[in-house]
Amino acid sequence: MTELVAVTSYxxxxxxxxxxxxxxxxxxxxxxxxxxxxxxxxxxxYSFGAQIKVSKKDFEKAKKLLADK
Structure with a gap:
């Protein structure tokens, strides 16, 4: 099982x-x-928001993609 980490939240x-x-x-x-x-x-x-989680290996790429979006 791949460990997921939060990359951002909305x-x-x-x-x-x-x-x-x-x-x-x-x-x-x-x-x-x-x-x-x-x-x-x-x-x-009624909510504390929604987190986007990705695998540790994809974290940096995901963070960059979302920042550049």
């Missing part, structure tokens, strides 16, 4: 989904970790 799942798709188009597998009950509670007032 206040809403929708923003995280867009960033995840961007990373995946660029060859980086990413996962979203959020406390929004799978999108049921998608309002920021």
């Amino acid at each position: 206040p809403a799942r929708l923003e995280a989904e867009i960033a995840k798709g961007f990373l995946e188009v660029n060859g980086i597998t990413a996962e979203i970790e959020a406390d929004d009950a799978g999108g049921v509670h998608q309002f920021p007032a």
Whole structure:
């Protein structure tokens, strides 16, 4: 099992989904970790946001891609 590390976070799942798709188009597998009950509670007032997680080996590349986006 590959250890995942948080590369960034967003206040809403929708923003995280867009960033995840961007990373995946660029060859980086990413996962979203959020406390929004799978999108049921998608309002920021009910959530602590959504983190994008990638493998340690992809961390630097992902961080650069997201910074340049």
